[in-house]
Amino acid sequence: MFDVVIVGAGVIGGMLARQLSKYDLKICLLEKENDVAMGASKANSGIVHGGYDPEPGTLKAKLNAEGVQKLYDVADEIHAPYRKNGSFVCAFGTPEEEATVRELYERGLENGIPGLEILTGDEARVLEPALSPAASLVLNVTNAGIVCPYEMTVAAIGNAMDNGTELKVNFAVSDIKKEQDVFVVTSAGGEVVKGRYVVNCAGGYSDRVAAMVGDDFFKIIPRAGEYMLLDKNEGSRVSHTIFQVPSKDGKGILVSPTVDGNLLTGPTATVVESPEATSTTPAGLDAVARLAAKSVPSVNFRQVITSFSGVRASEKSGDFIICPAKSVENMIHVAAIDSPGLTCCVSIADYVIDLLREAGLAMAPRADWCPTRENPHAFREMSDEEKDAYIKEHPAYGKIVCRCETVSEGEIRDAIRRNPPACDIDGVKRRTRSGMGRCQGGFCMPYVMRLISEERGVAMESVTKNGKGSTPLIGKL
Amino acid sequence: MREHDIVVVGGGPAGLAAAIAAYDSGVTDVVVLDRESSVGGILRQCIHNGFGLHKLGRELTGPEYADVYRCEVEKRGIRVYCETTVTGVTADRVVTAQNKEGVLKIKAGAVVLAMGCRERSRGALNISGTRPAGVYSAGTAQKFINCEGYMVGKKVVILGSGDIGLIMARRMTFEGAKVEAVCELMPYSGGLTRNIVQCLEDFGIPLYLSTTVAEIHGKERVEGVTIAQVDENRRVIEETKRYIPCDTLLLSCGLIPENELTRGAGIPIDPITSGALVDENRQTEIPGIFACGNVLQVHDLVDYVSDEAEMAGIGAASFVKNGAVSGKTVETKPGNGVRYVLPQRVHTESGKDVSLFLRVTQPFPKVRFTVKSGDVVLATAQRLKAAPGEMEKITVKSEKLQGAQEPITVSLEVL
Structure with missing residues (x-):
């Protein structure tokens, strides 16, 4: 009970x-x-x-x-x-959008939000050089x-x-x-x-x-939002989260760094039939690229490493x-x-x-x-000297399993053991970033599966991507 | 900090051949660092034959080809550190690596970059739909089947007709899977002709050109894919969409040189090859750092990887012994019908013949290649046909190179 x-x-x-x-x-x-x-x-x-x-x-x-x-x-x-990177909410030259920026500023004051200021487009571009030249008035949200x-x-x-x-x-x-x-x-x-x-x-x-x-x-009302995530090569394109002024459909398409150093673009807002409707669509991904370019024209969409869709519970x-x-x-x-x-x-x-x-x-x-x-990322935050000393005590941290994100065997074993334990390949990915990088698990997946198999005492064929039925392997040869 | 004359990053076919060539050029303090548990790189999972015809005069499997080089490395006593991942290379040639003993830093007299390449992923292709299990890059499926002994699916669609995709179509068929289709976005295959014949035609596997996978279906495991023809702008033609039930989608849509360490060292990259800019010794724009194999340009045949790696190994040894090559250099440029030329820069007064490697922009019938400096023709070569999937090599004689002016261009005309 x-x-x-x-x-x-x-x-x-x-x-x-x-x-x-x-x-x-x-x-x-x-x-x-x-x-x-x-x-x-x-x-x-x-x-x-x-x-x-x-x-x-x-x-x-x-x-x-x-x-x-x-x-x-x-x-x-x-x-x-x-990371407290601050966000920009941008108007692009129309009086309506600029009025919305001012309105949001007033509303923010009424809501008791500290650290708001309005910037001209030029002032904003000093802080964020990649911002579109068309951005004319910007709400700077410093908190x-x-x-x-x-x-x-x-x-x-x-x-x-x-x-x-x-x-x-x-x-x-x-x-x-x-x-x-x-x-x-x-x-x-x-x-x-x-x-x-x-x-x-x-x-x-x-x-x-x-x-x-x-x-x-x-x-x-399930509302899907499609995103594209870009390589870390693009991760410093902007330092702030760049929003466009919101519409009735939500806060619009953003361009933002992620805490892991990638660049995120999206989301769309489409009512879908179920919370499980997480398919991406050509139209959705096209819209993300088109609208993101309105805020930050220089985003290089050839550097996309994955796309995904999440469903909001509206x-x-x-x-x-x-x-x-x-x-x-x-x-x-x-x-x-x-x-x-x-x-x-x-x-x-x-x-x-x-x-x-x-x-x-x-x-x-x-x-x-x-x-x-316990900080699950203590190892990756260490200096080379600290890593060297740590590996000498814990050799599993010396073996790199995910080359793109530099994730070691020790970190993966920890993620499978630590609360809440990772039980599948995607669970390891979300906890350690193994498979989250530019090759998207092409190289590390067999190793990660073997570690899950060993740690959890299940056969390789039973290891799943994300639970029931999602087994990558169909059997032994 | 440890010191070695030459540090080779990567123990695949390129790294091994470079190490051997460097040693044989008189620099014996060579170490090879490899992230895997044994050397050989991707060859270890390429258990089909067809390797070595050009280089060794016999037909070997991938592991056999790698073993020839492994034995030569061993014979020379070249030290190889496996399960050792290089995490950084600096412009002043400090190599940082990590293994189960700790983090090691090596000051190198010269560095040879031989990290190979990776496959373009589903995400980079931006295929829409769901994200179930059963979507593999072809090489990952190959590793599971050939090295780990597990089967990945029964009913397969393959996107991309590059060589790995073609080889895997046959491999999956051998293991009892049904390959429903190989789809190729372009109007021609990027694979070797011999692979199209031996891997698809011999097994009655259909190849659909100008066709792509428009959508992936299935929640837990792949249940099917929608394929569709594309127009000349590679956009899906809606009315040609059709659904193919399958449990597996293999992707063989191109290889990307893994130049993260190269970029980290500040070495300039060619946007077309996605590899470093190099001279004819395969030295990058940073003196003492060389690159070879698929990290430099994606090759069709391992035999040519070995050739290229020998140039880098010899170049690295020469750098250790004599310092950087001096003398005038000129740039090379692709002209009509040519996508890229490598090396991107050549020494004109070195007294040595220089081979230029290139790929064409699209399939051509009978062509003549012309290498020119201004109006002066340095070399010509004829081919009965040329295709982007088959790398071309044209050698320019040393006496022709002398006095050549910027830039040296390679172009083709259809005969």
Whole structure:
């Protein structure tokens, strides 16, 4: 019996688990996929939004304003990579767009966002020489940043697990029943988990999870965003995140460095039939290239190393839906977490904790709670001298497995052992960057598979790309 | 910091041949660093035959060809460090490498870069659709089948008719898979004619030219691909789209020289070859750093890799013994019908014949190549046909080179 059962191990469910793990509670985190961060949390822009965009008075405005510093603070504690690179929101010569820039500035002030300023196009180009000559007026958002969204999720859940949270992957919730004061949560595979409180953080599926207890007051509209990621050769094309003024479809196409040194362009915004509709399309990728070039004409799209699509869990109200369930007590819905959801992951978690407390969950702080997580990237951050000394003690770090990203066998073995353990090839990739580089795993995949096979004691043919059915090998010769 | 006369980065066919040639030129303090557990590079997974006809006068498999060179290296006592990955090379020839013993730094008298190339990935091709298991670059599939002993799929579509794709079409067929189609974006194949005959035609595998994979389908594992013809601008012609059920897509869409270390050293790169700019000794624009093999230009035949590596090895040894080659140099330039010429710079007063290597821009029937300096013809050569997939070599006599002015151009005319 758990005190709190969280449905969905994305960045929202994961960060909630981490923040709840401060208290003397038994927490269970349920995830339908083979790994954490498998929905929108692994495929989004990775931006810490300054908070100028949400309508004043909305939950988004409140949680964004509170969330930025909270996010940076937690990222420091759990060693999730981020960088405060600042963002630009650009108008390109039209009076309407320039008016929008001024409006966003005013709205930012109203939302209590520090460090906003308006720059002329020329002033902006001094800071960002690759910015288009057509950019005429720019909102400079100095508190904004970039973060690796899946590493943030992995780190939060790792820290929660180190503090006792139980993670169950491949647990697709198919039914939630309340028997007296206890929720009985059943998976598609027939497994049962019981808990006193349930928090629905099921992302694109949060409306379906709500429906399991009879709530149908919101409906998720899955909106796909396609991206192209470019080689590190292009990673210093810009230092800020470059937005165009937002439209009704969202914040538009951005051009941004990533924390790992690549260049990211995207996303589009297309309503799709399901949260699983993560196909890329020729039209979408063409649009990304065309619109990104409007902001930064010099982006060299011959340096694309991969493209992908993520599906946002949007809703018609446009605001986050974070509230107690209507048909049942002691359940909280955390739904419609589209942009700036990643930015707000810590402030949302803290807000949900308040709702749980109001619902009667007693929370005693734990004396033995550990706020920090081991830095998974300690080795790659070492100097040559430090590496030399470390390898002499730990030889597995001397063997490079992924040549493009310089990832060692030791780091890969760690990722398979450390909480939350990587169980598949993509899981290793997200934790270590092995296979994330310019050859996209062409060389390292056989080695990574052998390490997974060894560490987890499974046959090579059973190692998967990302869970059930995704086996690269069909058998021995 | 350790010191060695010559450090060779990469123990594939290029690195081994360079090390041997350097040694035989009188510089015996040569070390080879290789990231894999044994030398031979990609040849280790090329278990088909056809290697060595030009260079060794006999037909060998890839591992056999590599073994010839490995034995020669061993015979000379040249030190080879395996499972040792070079992570940095500086312009003043400090090589940093990492292995299970630690991080080593070597000050080299000369460096030979021989890191080879990688395959263009699905992402770089920007094929749209889902991202399931079962999409492989052809070389990765080759490694699984030939070195690891695992089968990668049963029903296969191959995109790209480069040599690895063609070889893998046959290899997959041998292992019981059904190869449904080989699609080639261009109106001609980039592979060797002998491979089209021996790997596709002999097995009744269809080759569709001007055809691409427009979309990948399948959630967990590939379930099929949409193929489509393309127009002259390589855009998909919508009405020609058709679905082919398959569980595997192999990509053989070109090789990219792995010049990350080269760039890191600040060595200028030729945008066409994607390899370093070099002179006829295969010295890069930074004195004492040489490059050869597929890291310099992608070759069709390993025999020519070995030839090129010998030039680099001899050049490196000469640099160690005598310093940089002095004398006037002139640039080479591709002219009509020629995509690139290598070396990009030649010494004109060295008293040695210089071979120019080049590729044409598209398939041609009977052609004459002309090497010119201004209006002076330095060399000509005729071929019954020429294709981008087959590298050409034209030798210019030393007496013709003397006094040649910038630039030396190579162009072709159709006869």
